[in-house]
Every structure is written in C-alpha cells, then in structure tokens.
Amino acid sequence: MSGGVPGSGEPSTRRSRRSDPEPAPRALATRADVARLAGVSSAVVSYVVNDGPRPVAAETRARVLQAMDQLGYVPNASARNLRRGSTQTLGLVVADSQNPFFGQYTFELVKAAERQGKQLLIADSREDAAREADIVDNLVAQQVDGLLFTSAFARVDRSRSLRLAGIPTVLIDCPGPVVGRRTVGSDAGGAAEMLVRHLVEHGRTRIGLVIGHRGFGDPDPREHGWRLALRSAGLPDGPIVRVPFTREGGFAGAQALLESADVDAIFASNDIQGVGALLALQQRGVRVPDDVAVVSFDGTEESRFCWPPLTAARQRIPDLAATALELLGTPDTEAGTHVSLPTDLVRRRSCGCGVAEPDPGVAAELQLPDGEDAGDGGSASAAVAT
Template identity: 45%
Template sequence: MAITRADVARTAGVSPAVVSYVLNNGPRPVSASARERVEEAVQQLGYRPNRLARALRANRSRSIGMLMPDHVNPHFAELAQAVEDEAFARDQVLLFGTTSNAAEHEGTHLRALLDHQVDGLLLISSLQHPDTSGLEGAGMPTVLLDRAPAGSRDSTVAIDNRGAALTAARHLLSHGRVRPAAVLGPRGISAVVERQAGWAEALGEAGLEEVVPPEHEPFSREGGHAAAQRLLQRPPEQRPDALFVASDAQAIGAVRACHDLGLRVPEDVALVSIDGSSAGRFMTPSITSVVQDVAEIARVAVATLLERIEHPDAPAVHEVLGAELRLGESCGCGRDGA
C-alpha cells in the first residue's frame, strides 16, 4: 500500500499541511524540531511525493526537453550532460532527444515533446532557420542553443562564434604558417557563418589570401576526415600547412586524415579548433582549441528557459558568452615551445 502524506504527518505528530511546507520548503515557516520529525518520518516510511499530482496542481510538469543534432559529437554530449546536471540541481526532469541532423526527425521529436507536455525546450536545431511557430502556438517556451539565427523571436544562448574563430585563427597563424586552410561545418548555419567570418578576419589581419576555399562538412569525425583529406591530397606545393577546424569532432577526423596521408601534426600540419572537449584534450597530439564552457552555457540556458516558463510574455533575450583558448600540442606549442 502506498505511503501517503497523511501517514507521514501521523508518524511525525504534525498536520499534513506542515508536511507539505517541509517538502515544498514553504510557503509557511516550520520550526526546526517539526522539520526534523517530518524528515525522519519521510526517511522511516520511505515516502515519495506524488510528483504528477503536484505538477497538475501547479499546471507545471517540472520537466524540460532538450533536442540536438546528435550525441556522438563530443561537444554536444558534454553539453547535454551539463544541462542534465543543471536541470537536476533545479529539480527539473530532462527529456532528451537527437535528430541525426534530419529535419523530419526534428519534427517528430518536437511533436513528441509537446505530447509529453514538457514546460519548455532547449533546441540545437539542425536547420538553418528552425520553425518554432508551432511550439509558440502551443505555448511552449523555447531557447535556441549553440546557434543563434539573426532576428530570432526565441531567446538564444551561444558563444561569440566570430570571436572564438578569430582567437583560434590568430593563434594558428602566429606560428608562421603560410598556406592555411579551413574545415567548416554545414553551410548556412549561423554558427558556421560567424566562424567563417572570424577566420576571414584573421587572414586579413595576417595579410594572407584564402588560396584554398574552405571545405564544408557536417560537425562529425567523418566530416572532418573527408574535408581534411580533400585539402591535404593536393600537390605538396599547394598542400595546406595549417588547418583551422570549426569543431573538435571534425578536428579528431582531421588528425586521422593527416595520419592516413603520412603527415605529422603539428610538424607538417598545424591545427586548432573550437569546442575544447575532453575528447580533444586526451588525443595524441592534444588539440589546441577555443573552449566552450559547457557548465556555464548550461547554467545560463536552463536559467533563461525557466525564466521564459515563468514569464512567457517577456521579450526574448539573447545571451552571448565568451570562450578562451586552451593550448594543446596540435598547433606546435607543445612540441617547439612557440
């Protein structure tokens, strides 16, 4: 037979209302002795509050959804874990899905999250311009992560992608490489457009021309491998001696491509990327990367979403976070001390 709040109240010698105040931390104060008796009774009886009933009374499920392109990309995986940790700390259940970078999968997941009546959604869309009008019409607050399309009516949380690329590219070019090239993500995505702009700005500052056009591939190890192979299979006099890579996932594939072609990193090809994932840090050579602070992104994203849930009519906010360079060996710093 299920233990009820009334059972806890009888065991603790208090009213059911006092039990409620203890479990919900309010709205009325409870004496220290009464709180201690209630907590002991909860422990003794193994009482578990009926979360669903509480949610129905509050017209809240205390659950949020998160949807992203894939869980293999180390940055997305680490961000998802950080969001789950932050949601747990705020007494929120996280429902999670991946879209495999497919628009139809994204639509299916969005409908499923609506059916599950989550209170709000964190979305890393695989689309250039995600259509969230259906979510808005259904009254589901949405915060876009990682990618912040210009003019978005949804709140957004992302790093300064142009600034991150500029920082990464400046460091790469400071090693004196003369034939740099770029491996970028899918065309049209706002983060990719901004990172490409940062790369171009760094080239201009260094007085270098973009001799080899950037290669665009998905944010994956396979994508980085394919793009790097195309760039590095050029004749030696045309082959890039440095690669700016737009993500750690692609950088892992690019390092493999260098190995497959008999090229050494960083001696033959220097490399920097963006993300700063643990996967890149523990590679050989370790990857020099501009670090996205996933814990801070998760904190701001969850806080922004919960604020939207509480105040759905408030104007959208657009949070832009900084990112810092973390030196590894792939650029040459760990090998030659430059």
C-alpha cells in the same frame, strides 16, 4: 490408436493445468491512510510531503515518514505539479548526441537544472525534421516548463502544440541572434579569427579550412572569421573543403586538402573534424605540427586526448549552460535577445606550441596535460544584443 479417458470410452483432450489466479493488485495507499496511521491530519501529511508551507515538528515528521514507508505511500507527482503550476522539468532537444561537445553541454545543463531543482528530459532529433516535431509534441504533452534546442535553426515554429502551449524556448549553440527567438552561444566568428591569427603568428601562410555543409548559417561565422583573419594578415583566401561535421568528415577533408592544395595549416570547424584530420595526416606521413599545423573549434575533452593534442578555441560550456537556464527562466526577456560568450585559446602541440615541457608545478596547478596552455581568449564579459 486413439486414447481415451479411462473407463469413459470418450476420446481424451489435452487439458492445460489451470494456474492459480493472480492476486489482486494492492490498493494504493492514500494520504488519508497515512494520516490515520500516523495519528495526524491530512494537512500535516501534505506539509511533510511538500516540505511546507508550515513547519512540522521533528517527532511528528518522523512518525509520518514511518507511516508512509509502512504503507508504501507514493505522493502523486501530477497532483502536486498541478497545484504548483509547474512540473519542475525541462526539455532538451539535441541534434547529434554522438558529438562530444553536445555530450559535455548536456552534462552541464543537467547540473545547472539540478541547481534550480529541475530535471532535464533529453531527446536526440538526429537532425531530422519529422523526428524533431514528434519529440516536441511529446515534451509538450508532458507539460515541461521550458524547452532548449541545440540548433539555431530548430524548426520550433512548425510545432502547433508548442505554439498553443506557450512554453518558453531558448536556442543554444547559437552564434548570433535569430529574429523572434532568445538565443545563447559562443562568438564563433571571433574564435575563428583568434585561431587563424595564432597560426599566422607561427608563420603559417597557407591555411585551409575544413567545415561542414550546414552549420551556423550561410556563411558560417567560422568561415567568415577565417577569411577575415587571412585578409587582415595580407594573405590570400586559403582552400576550403566542405564535409560532414564528423571524424570521418575531418579525415576526408584533410585528405582532399593534401591532394588538391599545398597547405601548411588546417583549421577544423569542430574538434571531431580535427581528430579525423590528424589521423589522415598521420597516415600520409605528414608531421604535425612540423609540416602541417592543426587547430579546431570547441575545445572538448576529446581535443585533449588525441595525438598530438589539439590547439583549440574552447567554448565556456559551464557558463553557456548556466546562461541558457537563466534565460529560459526569464520568459519575459525580449524576443530576439542574444547572449554571446567569448572563447578561450588553449595552446597545445598541434599548432607548434607546448613542444617544450612546461613547468610541472604550473601544469599541476592548472590541471593541464603536458604541453597545454590556457591562453587568454578575450574579454570574460558577455555581450548582449537585442
């Protein structure tokens, strides 16, 4: 049975109730509106918004700020940046944000940028060339004042937009100079030598290396430092396993060393590989450090809170971040300049150090967990090569 409109004899149609029209968007307040309400000139409003260049009396400033609040006035950042010739923003492209080292490094870069009155725009390329190119193009379009890359082999030359914009760049986490680029990094080769020498001092003679397929170059300076230290001690090259720079990689690498070689120590090329190696050794019933000692490169917070805590070559991340921002802020620095910072040997339980409980007062003063000793790691001065 079909229905109809009562009294019309016509079929009914379902009609939706017409909603009330949306209110028209509120017009944005302008600087002139603020000036009229505050009873000042537009120039005075500009001085308040930009904190200069001319001083404004406290009472007048308060009146302008009250008018801005009342009108909901929001300064046009784009226009202000255009006048300044700067957006006060920097871009940071990391390769693996899941690595605790990059997390700590990013945190220090954010703090260093804030000290300069700048903000950091952060993106993760996930070690993918196409993604990296898209990220760079996007950051260039946002008119960042500079770009930081956490890979010595970032494909910045492939970005046409970056070349045309002429934005300064710095490669960080870079162990050595790169032709035509300004770079900052730790002395990874020296750190590897320091760690292996420390293991030799503990009487270890069969020291294996767990390292990734793509790291700081070919050969990776950590591998070169490992070999150099072994040969300097009159020891043969130890076994080497190449696995991803991940916890899973470290786990698999330690398993491979246990199955194919007789090792009494493992040097992991970063902390998360070291953490993975510790788990593999513990699952096999291998005592650390009694049977096998373990050391790592990076010295992140993760190395402090695994068991046993990892002896590590600690990178000076706050100093690296400050140096990277300083280099980025001096674009006239010669291309090819590299700033290298030393690392610090942090002795913990995984190598055999720190088994005896330290003096509680010393541990409290240094703010170190039990069994940790911030050892000397070489000269504190930076070496600059051009």
